[in-house]
Amino acid sequence: MTAEASLATKPSLTLKRHFNASPEKIYAAWTDPKEIMKWFGPGDEPVTLAKTDLRSGGRYAIAFKEDGAEHHVSGVYREVAPNEKLVFTWTWQAMPDLTSLVTVLVKPDGDGSLLTLIHEQFADEPLRDLHRTGWTGCLDSLERYLA
Numbered sequence: 001m002t003a004e005a006s007l008a009t010k011p012s013l014t015l016k017r018h019f020n021a022s023p024e025k026i027y028a029a030w031t032d033p034k035e036i037m038k039w040f041g042p043g044d045e046p047v048t049l050a051k052t053d054l055r056s057g058g059r060y061a062i063a064f065k066e067d068g069a070e071h072h073v074s075g076v077y078r079e080v081a082p083n084e085k086l087v088f089t090w091t092w093q094a095m096p097d098l099t100s101l102v103t104v105l106v107k108p109d110g111d112g113s114l115l116t117l118i119h120e121q122f123a124d125e126p127l128r129d130l131h132r133t134g135w136t137g138c139l140d141s142l143e144r145y146l147a
Helices: 003-009 023-031 033-039 125-146
Strands: 013-019 047-052 059-066 069-081 085-092 099-109 112-120
Touching: 013 125, 023 033, 023 085, 023 099, 023 112, 023 125, 033 047, 033 125, 069 099, 112 125
Parallel strands: none
Antiparallel strands: 013 112, 047 059, 059 069, 069 085, 085 099, 099 112
16 A cells, blocks of 8 residues: 555544635734633633744644643644745654644635634544544534634
């Protein structure tokens, strides 16, 4: 099996959400550490770290609490298109050998914006399903923050 065929068979997920906010505001929420600190994570517990070096090849790191435990994720930005698109690797500190890929697309949609989150290259379906739950909670947090 080729590397491309192997990637194509790995589980992925796609979530779409309309927000009553401009693409600029949504993009800033994903890229400005001060903004990330206010909403990131699947629940109401605090974000404890947000660092970004917003350029292709730049690194980011985020830590947040969930159910009393602190979770650390980091990666490298692969593509940065202001107010439109972010592509970055996704690696949990607790699972350093498993790296996946996240794409966040934002486009104007009526009075707001449509955000499409694509998370690819999961090791297996259970891990994908855990991330679906986490990202859904994260988008719920973003919706509350932008309201």
